[in-house]
Amino acid sequence: MTEQVRWSPAGVDLDLPSSARIYDYLLGGGHNFAADRAVGEALAEVLPVRDMARLNRSYLRRVVLALVEAGVTQFLDLGSGIPTVGNVHEVAQDANPKCRVVYVDIEPVAVTHAELLLAANPDATVILADLRDPDAVVNAPETRLLLDFSRPVGLLAVGVLQFVPDADRPRDVLARYRDLLAPGSYLALSHFTPDRMPREMAAGADIFQHTAEPITPRTRAEVLALVDGFDLVEPGLVFTPEWRPESPDDVPADPGRANLYAVVGRKP
Numbered sequence: 409m410t411e412q413v414r415w416s417p418a419g420v421d422l423d424l425p426s427s428a429r430i431y432d433y434l435l436g437g438g439h440n441f442a443a444d445r446a447v448g449e450a451l452a453e454v455l456p457v458r459d460m461a462r463l464n465r466s467y468l469r470r471v472v473l474a475l476v477e478a479g480v481t482q483f484l485d486l487g488s489g490i491p492t493v494g495n496v497h498e499v500a501q502d503a504n505p506k507c508r509v510v511y512v513d514i515e516p517v518a519v520t521h522a523e524l525l526l527a528a529n530p531d532a533t534v535i536l537a538d539l540r541d542p543d544a545v546v547n548a549p550e551t552r553l554l555l556d557f558s559r560p561v562g563l564l565a566v567g568v569l570q571f572v573p574d575a576d577r578p579r580d581v582l583a584r585y586r587d588l589l590a591p592g593s594y595l596a597l598s599h600f601t602p603d604r605m606p607r608e609m610a611a612g613a614d615i616f617q618h619t620a621e622p623i624t625p626r627t628r629a630e631v632l633a634l635v636d637g638f639d640l641v642e643p644g645l646v647f648t649p650e651w652r653p654e655s656p657d658d659v660p661a662d663p664g665r666a667n668l669y670a671v672v673g674r675k676p
């Protein structure tokens with residue numbers, strides 16, 4: 409039976425699982441449908457997806473704090489997801505109230521909830537857009553209103569680029585963003601990889617075939633190629649919990665089970 413909910417925007421296909429809502433479910437959120445939960449449970453049978461989601465979200469928090477500490481006050485968050493604990497504007501504006509954030513997502517539930525959350529925040533906004541069109545994202549009036557592209561921007565592509573297949577040329581997409589950013593800008597990303605658990609990741613990718621966004625997990629070399637033209641900052645490309653952990657408790661015994669690489673580069 410199809411669920412009836414008041415919080416979903418019109419036109420959303422409740423029966424087609426989306427990565428935004430699957431991720432929300434895995435993080436314990438309430439903005440997901442039966443079809444999303446079924447995929448979440450199927451994924452949990454083959455991969456440690458709840459830990460992967462939690463570790464990815466912790467990396468997002470640490471990387472935003474690190475960029476604020478490095479002097480970044482403007483963020484463009486590609487594939488920002490359904491708002492949950494520790495949203496980028498909360499983390500950034502807690503650290504420096506001058507921070508401005510533009511969220512970008514292709515999923516209407518994510519965008520509708522972000523709009524509600526941000527209604528009273530003049531320094532953060534959200535746009536419904538496809539990250540594969542960098543010029544449209546950067547030149548959207550809402551983006552231009554908040555972000556000054558003559559100054560450094562923190563470009564976030566956390567947990568999203570595996571949803572961009574090779575046919576859509578993710579390297580070229582990121583190269584275009586790089587060209588649009590001022591020197592001193594940063595690109596921070598995390599990305600599914602088959603390197604550590606190849607069979608399990610292949611099974612996960614099969615499950616994602618039945619969703620709105622099939623995945624393309626990428627090897628270490630392929631993820632490194634995405635940050636071409638940026639100077640890698642310490643500690644380079646690592647698994648998400650290994651990216652500047654705040655305490656030994658942040659790093660599980662086997663960090664590779666995070667199954668997502670994390671890397672940050674600075675535009676020279």
Ligand SMILES: C[S@@+](CC[C@H](N)C(=O)[O-])C[C@H]1O[C@@H](n2cnc3c(N)ncnc32)[C@H](O)[C@@H]1O
Binds near residue numbers: 468512
């Ligand atoms: C797994 S969530 C990651 C959320 C958040 N960045 C994080 O790491 O906590 C991936 C998000 O990317 C969005 N997404 C996927 N493809 C996209 C595209 N082409 N353009 C914009 N957003 C996209 C999905 O809708 C989803 O909300």
